[in-house]
Amino acid sequence: MMVPFDVQVADLHGFEREVGVRLADAISGSGVSRVVLLSGLNAHLKMGTSLGAAEMEDRLETLGLPELVHLRAGFFNENFVKGMGFLQQAETGVFATPFRGDLPMPLIAAGDIGVRAAELLAADDWPGDRVIELHGGGYYTLAEATAILGRAIGRDVAYQTVSYDDARAGMLQVACRPASSRR
Template sequence: MSQAVGKISSPRTVVVIGATNEVGKAVARVLTGRGHIVRGVARSLGVALDYSDALASAFSGADSAYVMIPFDVTAPDLHRFEDEVSERLAAVIAKSGVRRVVLLSGLNAHLRMGTSLGAALMEDRLAALGLDELVFLRASFFMENFAKGMGFVRQAASGIFMTPFRGDLPMPLIAASDLGQRAAALLDATRFPSERIIELHGGGYYTFEQATTILGSAMGRQVTYKAAPFTEARAGMIANGLSPSFADALGETAASFNKGERWALEAPSIRNATPTTFESWAQAFARSQSAA
């Protein structure tokens, strides 16, 4: 879906959940550039998901929203947290009268488990609202997970990168900025698509072994990938500050991937591809590390 050029004559008022993360920033940047009014929701902006009055104010009078269920990697009960957030968001959307919603969901949300369960719960609640225009944007594994959630830089210092995911199975990888641009294009569109689910597979399919070599080479390091037993990986995640609940959810996701369960419902195509390859993302990330 291409982004139109130039500003519009009839701006929308769009609420952007998670406006300070990589995807949310891209959504807000594109929509603001197109002349829309963006209301960001993020704790650092003074509008957190648990600030009921501020959240209701952000949605009041809005006609569109980009919605996501944030990960709380320290939540004592991850799925309870996700359920509470999805219930709160659905209630405020229903009360506000917002008619166009784009939800960031997971490519494997149909499996209703692991780290995509929260998105699946939100899909259910939004579907029940009878919105005029609603899309579940089911995205693949974020390239940024290597830098943040999985700690590639820290692990690369030892020459070995470990996660609980198999190293020999191709994984579709997507850049957050590409996802943000696609979400913004949907919110900006004159004609909203009729399909409820839109898959985004990203910039290509890579095994964890390939991704490790690519990112290590971009950073000037020789790094070997190792698939760790979940018990070992879980202990490491908890030692690094993740809650046991979040670690177990990630373990469910890894187990699903390792068994070869079908995540994407569509075959890879131009329609569900995005422009940033993992090679180009890795080079950009390596440059950002050198400049830091």
């Protein structure tokens, strides 16, 4: 299970809390004893974009589930295209997000996370660890990832850090376009 991230809501953390309470209530009333939560790699910090994941981890811990794992995954490769509009931004020669471009972070494909979650759910032996970190194939700065992706599409693209408000406005612009124009 996961709490969806929705950049279009006015109060992201309020939305995450509302959804999280509903999910926890559904699990509590269902008799389900094995849960894999897709959390965030920085959930232990209990702040920023990982706050909703941290709160969901805490919410599930209170249920006393015998088999519960928090998968703390790195940054999804798919975020570049689906959430942050890399292709649209690359047309301008600049890829901008609110994150520092010089800090290496683990990048991972969503499919790899799905495989690990499925393995856990089907396992005969439940792991002893409540938290499992998924780091993917390597650590890259956003500046390095931007250069790699730019080369892959045959463009020189520079990375730039912008304010959260500017980044959100750009993500909303991409999210509100018809799907056929986002490719």
